[in-house]
Amino acid sequence: MYFLRNTCRWVRWLRHPAQNGILKVGRITDFQAHQIEHQLGAFTDCNPRELGRDEVYEILMECILEGGEMKMSEQKYVKLNNGVEMPVVGIGTFLLSPDEAEASVVSALQDGYRLIDTANAYVNEKAVGRAMKKSGIPREEIFLETKIWPAFYEQEDAVEKTLERLDTDYIDLLLIHQPAGNYQTGYRLMEKAYQAGKVKAIGLSNFNKEQIQEILDICVVKPAILQTEVHPYFQEKEMKAFLEKEGMVIQAWYPLGHGDKALIEEPVFTELAAKYGKSNAQVILRWHIQAGNIVIPGSKNPDHIRDNFALFDFMLTDEEMARVAAVDRNKRYYTSTPQMLESYVKMVPPVDEQK
Numbered sequence: 359m360y361f362l363r364n365t366c367r368w369v370r371w372l373r374h375p376a377q378n379g380i381l382k383v384g385r386i387t388d389f390q391a392h393q394i395e396h397q398l399g400a401f402t403d404c405n406p407r408e409l410g411r412d413e414v415y416e417i418l419m420e421c422i423l424e425g426g427e428m429k430m431s432e433q434k435y436v437k438l439n440n441g442v443e444m445p446v447v448g449i450g451t452f453l454l455s456p457d458e459a460e461a462s463v464v465s466a467l468q469d470g471y472r473l474i475d476t477a478n479a480y481v482n483e484k485a486v487g488r489a490m491k492k493s494g495i496p497r498e499e500i501f502l503e504t505k506i507w508p509a510f511y512e513q514e515d516a517v518e519k520t521l522e523r524l525d526t527d528y529i530d531l532l533l534i535h536q537p538a539g540n541y542q543t544g545y546r547l548m549e550k551a552y553q554a555g556k557v558k559a560i561g562l563s564n565f566n567k568e569q570i571q572e573i574l575d576i577c578v579v580k581p582a583i584l585q586t587e588v589h590p591y592f593q594e595k596e597m598k599a600f601l602e603k604e605g606m607v608i609q610a611w612y613p614l615g616h617g618d619k620a621l622i623e624e625p626v627f628t629e630l631a632a633k634y635g636k637s638n639a640q641v642i643l644r645w646h647i648q649a650g651n652i653v654i655p656g657s658k659n660p661d662h663i664r665d666n667f668a669l670f671d672f673m674l675t676d677e678e679m680a681r682v683a684a685v686d687r688n689k690r691y692y693t694s695t696p697q698m699l700e701s702y703v704k705m706v707p708p709v710d711e712q713k
């Protein structure tokens with residue numbers, strides 16, 4: 359509360375740089391103050407208390423309309439450990455055919471999404487490339503994320519080929535898809551691409567703490583992110599504490615439990631959905647972003663795609679966040695085994711045959 363009261367005081371007396379007078383804002387309610395604090399956290403990925411006054415001011419300017427009305431920005435970003443800004447909500451494309459992926463990505467970009475997640479293994483990278491072009495959105499406004507598959511870790515041109523399929527000259531975030539095979543070599547390949555400017559940030563997917571530590575011990579470029587299974591039944595609290603210590607952020611795959619009805623229809627989500635006039639899925643996704651998770655819900659349904667991005671006009675209270683935290687059951691939908699990881703190396707996705 360100390361910070362919030364101070365923030366409100368600042369708002370009242372800070373000067374508008376473009377005007378020659380004191381910024382006029384009306385009374386700021388506790389709810390708005392809470393929104394501001396959340397906005398500060400979401401924008402900067404750091405404790406608002408550690409921000410300088412200029413940064414706070416800049417963000418407040420984005421929050422406040424003339425006359426003191428609050429405006430919540432449509433898009434939120436998190437700052438990665440190399441300064442790159444990444445949207446906190448994106449569209450996932452796992453299990454989507456090329457045609458489905460193209461339609462979903464075009465739909466998402468039209469709805470305001472700017473983050474797209476694909477992978478060599480989804481065999482839809484070409485379709486994602488087509489969708490980006492079709493959308494008419496400038497490439498630099500889009501945050502494109504993809505993953506190198508284990509069978510390609512030792513191929514020198516793996517990144518180049520990925521770029522060709524995506525029909526772009528850089529990737530915003532490239533991940534090692536699985537801790538399988540020679541993943542250290544795969545990581546070095548990504549570091550090389552990063553140093554050559556072909557990739558803006560690099561990270562890991564499906565790594566456990568020991569495997570992340572192994573990369574941290576050998577890397578030249580620190581991984582920025584871990585993409586892993588996270589949803590209300592599997593909240594990865596310990597992993598998040600570990601990542602935070604290492605300056606890494608978490609990105610949730612299966613954010614909706616891969617559509618599991620039992621999860622989506624948990625009574626707490628139904629109750630909160632009714633309270634806020636939202637769907638259960640929106641409440642779950644809102645919980646994720648408030649908990650600091652980047653989400654990439656997958657969908658081929660245009661209504662779901664639109665809803666999954668409409669998350670910035672409501673906010674769960676601390677008590678509601680705690681109720682969702684209590685839903686955790688340490689239940690994964692996917693568990694890898696050494697045999698599965700071994701098989702991934704031999705599995706070669708038909709990347710050249712895709713539409």
Ligand SMILES: NC(=O)c1ccc[n+]([C@@H]2O[C@H](COP(=O)([O-])OP(=O)(O)OC[C@H]3O[C@@H](n4cnc5c(N)ncnc54)[C@H](OP(=O)(O)O)[C@@H]3O)[C@@H](O)[C@H]2O)c1
Nearest residue numbers: 450451452611612613614615616617639655656657658662
């Ligand atoms: N790194 C990895 O190893 C890894 C593994 C898995 C996934 N991923 C990434 O994470 C993304 C998300 O995972 P996912 O797509 O498998 O699972 P998900 O996002 O948890 O759930 C997708 C399922 O939920 C349904 N759904 C989506 N929005 C909904 C809404 N608003 N209301 C009700 N149902 C809704 C979808 O059906 P409809 O099509 O009918 O909307 C689909 O069946 C993937 O697309 C992929 O990009 C990465």
